[in-house]
Amino acid sequence: MNNNIGIYIHLPFCVKKCNYCDFLSSPADNAVKELYLRALQGQIASFYEEEYNRTHPVTSIYFGGGTPSLVSPEWIKKLIDTVRKYFNVEPDAEISMEMNPGTADEEKLNGYIEAGVNRLSIGLQSSDDEILSALGRIHTCADFLDIYRRARRVGFTNINVDVMSGLPDQTLEGYEETLDLVCALGPEHISAYSLIIEPGTPFEKMKLNLPDEDTEREMYHLTRRKLAASGFERYEISNYAKEGFKCRHNLLYWSGNDYLGFGIGAASYDRGVRYSVIKDRDKYMNLAFKDKWGDLLENIEHLTDDDRKTEYCILGLRRTEGISLAGFAGRFGQRLTSVYRTPIDKYTSMGLMELTGDRLRLTEAGIDVSNVILADFML
């Protein structure tokens, strides 16, 4: 276990809301964006602690949203510079940014590289324009191809593409076309999620023609087979990477390292305390300009030892390499196999988990029912 930390910066702006989205984001004019970004700079600066910096190097910065590519390269640079000024950022830190097709031209992409961004995450979701339109996305597949090629042209060498399965009117063949198209482009990383209908979204109220459970399962297996054949290693339930391109930021989350979140709704895990930033954008900006940093935080939870063990296992078991027995013992001073004897015995005998050498991991069959298994690791 190391003390590396990741920094997440939430940029909550979108051109318009997608029909399935419950992320904290909305359209905003330039004046609001400017105020929010200034407040964000203030919040980042307010965290400064000399001793913490000495012992906690930052190995990744992640701009998520929302649509971070609606923020200018000048502002992205200011935010990166602010993080560098107030934290101990490693020179080769991974700096990722989410991007939506249709929101950046070559000049802007160049600007992001110059600002220090070295990893892009582009949201395609589907290669079928009708499905994209039903999702409420603002782009077509051609827009995605355009931005992907431009990103390569300006020099991005680490690109993730997001795809989704289980979408309304999506067939197995249609999903396969999406995977084929993405694999042919040869990105370094693919995140493949299945649609979840979230409460409060337009999709919740709409009558949707969703793939049945068997088709969804086939889509899931197809993803694994196709991406393996194209040289991607699955290293987490929904994430696939070419060799050397696992997302360092997400690996920190799944390894139980600390992370700090700035901007509305952003979550932190900071020396055993979990908390998040308030969700109300206007209130956030107002409090930030009054320097009331403590009032920006909510849901503050001091984790007990049992909470930390649960979190370590649930996050660690999402990775295909699983959890290290020595890592658990080093951190908690107890044997993993003693604390979790019952679920380990149960699921290894069912062939859903395996214990080999120093590692406990889910098998392929176990990943299929991971929600049920992980629930049994709650203390």
Ligand code: SF4
């Ligand atoms: S672009 Fe992303 S964050 Fe914005 S509304 Fe669509 S899914 Fe949500």
